[in-house]
Amino acid sequence: DTGVSQNPRHKITKRGQNVTFRCDPISEHNRLYWYRQTLGQGPEFLTYFQNEAQLEKSRLLSDRFSAERPKGSFSTLEIQRTEQGDSAMYLCASSLTATGVPPLHFGNGTRLTVT
Amino acid sequence: AQKITQTQPGMFVQEKEAVTLDCTYDTSDQSYGLFWYKQPSSGEMIFLIYQGSYDEQNATEGRYSLNFQKARKSANLVISASQLGDSAMYFCAMRVWDTGNQFYFGTGTSLTVIP
Numbered sequence: 001d002t003g004v005s006q007n008p009r010h011k012i013t014k015r016g017q018n019v020t021f022r023c024d025p026i027s028e029h030n031r032l033y034w035y036r037q038t039l040g041q042g043p044e045f046l047t048y049f050q051n052e053a054q055l056e057k058s059r060l061l062s063d064r065f066s067a068e069r070p071k072g073s074f075s076t077l078e079i080q081r082t083e084q085g086d087s088a089m090y091l092c093a094s095s096l097t098a099t100g101v102p103p104l105h106f107g108n109g110t111r112l113t114v115t
Numbered sequence: 116a117q118k119i120t121q122t123q124p125g126m127f128v129q130e131k132e133a134v135t136l137d138c139t140y141d142t143s144d145q146s147y148g149l150f151w152y153k154q155p156s157s158g159e160m161i162f163l164i165y166q167g168s169y170d171e172q173n174a175t176e177g178r179y180s181l182n183f184q185k186a187r188k189s190a191n192l193v194i195s196a197s198q199l200g201d202s203a204m205y206f207c208a209m210r211v212w213d214t215g216n217q218f219y220f221g222t223g224t225s226l227t228v229i230p
Contacts, residue, residue: 031216042119042206042220043160056216089158103150104218106160 002026004107006092012113013082020078021110025094032075033104034067035091036060043091049075050097082114117142119207121221128197129229135182136192136224138207146212149190151181154204154223163205166190197228 005024013019025032030051035043046065048056051072061067064082069075079086089111093104118141128134140149151163166174166181174181182191194201207221 033216033218035220040222042208042222043218045217045219048216050216058217091160093160103162103165104160105162106152108157108159111158 004092004094004105006090006107006110008110009108010111010113012115015084015114016081018078018080019082019112020076021090021092021112023075023077023092023094023107025074025092026105028096029094029105030072030097031095032069033093033095034075034077035093037089037091037109038087046077079112082112084114087112087114117144117209117211117217117219119209119219119221121207121224123224124222125225125227127227127229128194128201130199131196133193133195134197134226136194136205136207136226138190138192138221140188140190140207140209142188142209142211144211148210148212149181149183150208150210150218151179151190151192152206152208152220153201154206156203160206164192194226199228199230202226202228 007022032049034046037043045058047067049069064080067077089109091109093106096102120139147168149166153161164176164179166183178195180193204223206223208218210218
């Protein structure tokens with residue numbers, strides 16, 4: 001169990017540029033979540049995959065945001081035409097589908113700064 | 116609508132003392148789970164403890180215990196024998212089974228342990 005891995009750890013980009021983040025979940029976890037966290041706030045749900053299917057998307061996920069999880073393994077989150085308001089920590093988490101209540105296991109996040 | 120409220124932006128506790136972090140939640144669903152996560156300054160979210168809505172006994176995990184009062188819709192985290200390494204942000208979260216797989220997070224409480 002190597003944990004959830006996110007790359008890059010930090011990304012600085014100019015407004016209007018596109019950025020892509022990657023998340024590698026814990027290998028046996030079939031659920032994968034993306035959250036966004038701004039300073040002084042708790043994580044806000046963006047989207048969720050079960051295997052390769054994107055099952056839920058938040059209203060926060062505008063048309064500029066797209067997430068994929070090809071083959072049900074790693075996931076990418078792309079932000080097109082970045083805006084300063086996109087500056088935040090982007091957290092990926094994974095969990096098992098199981099009876100009971102499997103917790104989320106988070107990665108260390110990707111901190112995005114849009115200048 | 117689901118909501119988590121943490122009313123203590125910051126808390127201080129003397130080393131080796133116990134501290135209670137407050138969390139109230141709002142849901143009309145009967146089946147839900149409550150979670151506590153710790154986020155050190157390094158950024159990773161660490162799962163601490165879980166309580167199911169049907170669990171009759173309060174959850175405990177080492178020095179962490181969850182004071183679950185269902186009628187009051189509160190799920191306070193108690194940390195006993197505080198250590199310097201407990202200094203971090205603490206987030207309360209809820210997942211409701213019948214309304215998808217989102218985890219809803221509060222705004223967090225910053226705990227500082229004083230030597």
